[in-house]
Amino acid sequence: MTGDLLAGRYRLHSRLGAGAMGEVWLAMDERLQRPVAVKQVRLGAGLGSAEEEQARQRIAREGRIAARLRHPHVVTVHDVVEHDGRPVLVMEYVSSRSLAALVTEQGPLAPATAARLGAQAASALAAAHVAGIVHRDVKPANILVDDDGTVKIADFGISHAVGDASITKAGVLAGTPAFLAPEVARGDDPTAASDVFSLGSTLYAAVEGMPPFGAGVDNPIAVLHRVAAADFPPPRLAGPLTPVLMAVLCADPDRRPTAEQVTDALRAVAENRAAALSTVGSTAARTQPVTSPDAATVLATPVPAPPGTRVDLRPAPIIGGGSARRRWVAPLAGLLAVGLGAGAFALATAPSTPPSDAGSAPATTTAVPDPATLTGAVSEYFALLPDRVDEAWLRLGPALRTQGQTVYRNRWSDVTDVVVTTPPVVTSATAVTVGVRLTLADGTVVQETRVLDLVLDNGTALINADSIVDSATSTPPPPPAPDHKGRGEENKKGSGKKGKDGEDG
Template identity: 55%
Template sequence: MTEAGQLIAGRYRLVDRIGQGAMGVVWRARDERLDRVVAVKQLGYDPSGGGQGGPRALREARLTARLRHPHAITVHDVVEHDGAPFLVMEYLPSRSLADVLLERETLPADQVARIGEQVASALAAAHAEGIVHRDVTPGNVLLAPDDVTKIADFGISRATGEGAVTGGGFIAGTPAYLAPEVAGGAEAGFPADVFSLGATLYRALEGTPPFGTEDNTIVLLRRIAQDDVIPPKHTGPLAEVLGRLLQRDPVQRPAMAEVQELFEAVTGGRPLPPPRVTPQVGTRLLQVRKPRRRLVLACAAGALLLALGVLIGTVLVPDSTPAAAPAPVPPTTAPPSTTPVTTSSTPADLGCAADYRVTNSWPGGYQVEVTVRNDRAVGLLGWRVYWTLPRGHHITGLWNGTFTVDGSTVTVDNADWNAKLDANGSTSFGLTALTGQGSGSARPELTCKTL
């Protein structure tokens, strides 16, 4: 039985118990050789049945010691005492996000975004090393007094390529923050960490996990595996980022390095980049087939992209030089869907103009970027763009703004963070839409008004 005052490995004097992670008790201790305060984690719980410590504990030591990052708790040493392994780690005077939320229920959006940026940077470094955390939760996010956040407890991490040692029926992770695929029994991968980070920050922003709370673990796991996320009360760029992280389909979630970029955009007050393309599935299908079947397979790949969710699309590439407004073209002579289509609003005395550009299209859908320009000699504090949606078209997603559809009229209003435009300044928003059996090459006339 480990107690306060005990000397571990002839060097680390236990002072007091400060917490418990996924696999053991954590103590504040003093390194008597270097005269510094450290955290010592006594690795005891092993669901693999390997005894105290066991293969899972040893693997934790190896994995955690590999990672060096300013926003991840550093491991200094791995020692044995009375046949059991102990991790010696950096001691960070801090409180867990879970403890803070017990008192405050929610945190301001700007603080949540800063936490997300720092944790995502550490997890991106871990993923680059092939390490999946597998238990990103409020309890493992440590908040220091100087606004520094660190992710702790890679205790149930798994390096890509290492065999799993979890016993039958054991689920690695905290149920309320598991990704749907993990709740359904699948192995946790990098996208599962993305979802769990989104769920953790959703809890901090909304006051509840994305699937609510439930004392019955089986009921909660079934809800996560089958139901949709509770619609958030908040709006704005942070809520949009969390929505991208909490996609049910792992393929549609951004990579952790992209998650870091999204939070950097939020904390820096910049417009969010559009959702990233995830073309691996379609590309792989094209590469393994014979050239003579390329056309058929291209259509199949397009249908597959649509089935995965039109938001996959292709990365929007901003055009720094707005194209001139083209002359009206009859629908029968519209360019093929592979050619970007641009049309512009007529500014007149409305104070702003909007350029509509089809950046990608596929059978049954397309993606658009709209650039809004302030044509006035003074700044503006709000804008609105509207146009007539072609018959049979249906908008399925929009970023960097909010939209409503009344009959066939689409109205897009600025988001809070991109409403203000300096003289001759510009911003953009994007959308994805379904066309049924139609084409995405239509050229609607846009009207832009200042508010």
């Protein structure tokens, strides 16, 4: 391959790498005398001739679409050609390492570093989304970082064209699903919100050293199920980046922030303008948003934000209904006000239009409850469950009430018993750790360790955040197999027995 001339113009020099979608070579554009990166795209396995032709056309189309995007944090596509029957993308050459390689070499990144890199990637996605382009495959391997820390995103739309990270014709999962959004894992088409989720998974992996749903190298199907259920542990090492991660990893795509909003949030973290976010859901994080009619959110992209943008970065609600055996998504909620010039960036915990059954949220104070009040409130809360669920609802703070009372009831509908197995212990100014055992209607037993964050409302401690940090499930043993020796068989055997006198009975 070295020395080959592609399309009469691109001379291959050296192989830069290879992946699921093909090989990447350093080449020289002999017409313009500039180095370029050439990706020879590998078509999906098991395709017929007609399907291969469709794939080639898709790749060419996606390449042309990506070529329209010009942004300082996007790898530019210069040309789309064909060589030996395979599509070839000719791209800007970037002397860099992928974020995946960076984390492998250096270990998990500091939250501020991840935020700085992520802000650049988010700004690229914001520009792409305004142009009507969805990346579809945001992951660490597609985030390129050069020596001075400049980020460029590669492979816009190409994964979709070749069917990467999808179910193949033979029913086999191709590619890793670790960075997919839940709706994509369930079969929905990718959207701009899906890109935002994938960026969140990418940054989670950068600071935690592992994707939120696991790597899935040995069992990608299991990872796919976890992604579809939005089942992931809260980040432990993300510090001030945590609220942003929890917001972009919201299970509901309609409640995720836009890439433009994420850009501003990540810049704030990178510039240490979000130090109050180190404790998720704490009183310090629930700062009321500050707005100004003169405020303006200005991006380093061609995409301006409206003045005084209120940014909804709420975490996922607790998912109710269905089987309680699926992992419940516990919300980590909080309000963040990040100064943007004279304006502010708000992480809101309440929906703009609250659910009709949510009830009026109590007005919390900023006082810190004493330890006895905290542990007593947690014990009383679990003592009400599951039989007195409406009374337990009244013990929730404003962040947890955003889910609505109907959802909350559904969450506990399959639970028949709740037992506190490890007494509540105060672990920070407003947080309590407790062990509980839940028994479900089908006999399944779930042992959980939970961290609850509390706030004061006129002297009453209310539970404002509830996260599951450890969980183990045991299912009941199957019922004994039925006795297949019916009376007919017994009679059949009995008919051959002899009586006491040795005669047939």
